[in-house]
Amino acid sequence: MSEPRAFISFDFDHDEDQKVLFAGQSKNSSTPFTIQDWSAKEAMAQSRWEAIVEDKMKRSNMVIVLVGKYMASATGVSKEIEMAVRNNVPMFGVYISGANSLSNLPNGLARNRVIGWTWDGISKAVAQMMNEGKNR
Numbered sequence: 001m002s003e004p005r006a007f008i009s010f011d012f013d014h015d016e017d018q019k020v021l022f023a024g025q026s027k028n029s030s031t032p033f034t035i036q037d038w039s040a041k042e043a044m045a046q047s048r049w050e051a052i053v054e055d056k057m058k059r060s061n062m063v064i065v066l067v068g069k070y071m072a073s074a075t076g077v078s079k080e081i082e083m084a085v086r087n088n089v090p091m092f093g094v095y096i097s098g099a100n101s102l103s104n105l106p107n108g109l110a111r112n113r114v115i116g117w118t119w120d121g122i123s124k125a126v127a128q129m130m131n132e133g134k135n136r
Contacts, residue, residue, distance in 0.1 A: 004061035004130055006033045007089070009081065011074035015066055018096040022066060022117075029119040033062075033126045054083045062129035063091035064122075065106070067114055072104035081108035090133035092125045 010019040023035045044052075057063065063084045071077060084091045085108060093114035095103070105111060115121045129135065 002034075004033045004126060004135075005059065006035050006126070007057050007060035007063045007080075007084075008035055008066060009063055009077050009084075009091075010066040011068050011071050011077060013074070014070045015068040015097055018068065019066055022094070022096070025119075029123075031119050031123045031126060050079065050083075053080060054087070057083050057089055058087050060089060061135055062126065062133075063089055065091060065093040065109055065114075066096045067093040067099050067103065067105065067109070068097035069099045069103055071099065072106050074106065078106045078108065081106055084108075088134040090129040090135065092129065094122060 008019055008023065010016070026033070026035055057080070063080065065071075065077065065081065081091065083089075091109070091113065093105070093109050094117050095101075095114060096117060101111065101114075105114065115125060
């Protein structure tokens with residue numbers, strides 16, 4: 001069986017560097033998932049962006065939300081969380097950029113589903129996601 005696919009949701013305006021770092025480190029970890037870089041490469045109409053993102057999310061086993069300090073105001077992340085819920089794609093969050101349990105979360109992401117950035121913890125969360133939602 002191939003490794004699970006993870007869709008990464010992040011605040012493009014504040015945390016793109018952290019997303020690149022997360023994706024790069026994941027390749028060198030023993031964490032059993034692959035990240036597809038499906039970030040938009042060009043500006044496009046909102047409806048087109050939504051259709052493309054939702055299609056890519058449907059082809060993923062899980063969504064990993066990179067939770068930065070300004071995440072709660074990221075409208076794109078909120079839409080991606082709504083898409084994950086609508087399509088029964090399990091998700092969890094990872095604190096980045098100095099965010100912690102006191103940071104605001106985007107709507108739809110439960111506090112008890114957000115963990116610190118440790119590859120052991122992420123590996124456990126990935127295993128859990130593979131037994132939830134559409135992966136059952």
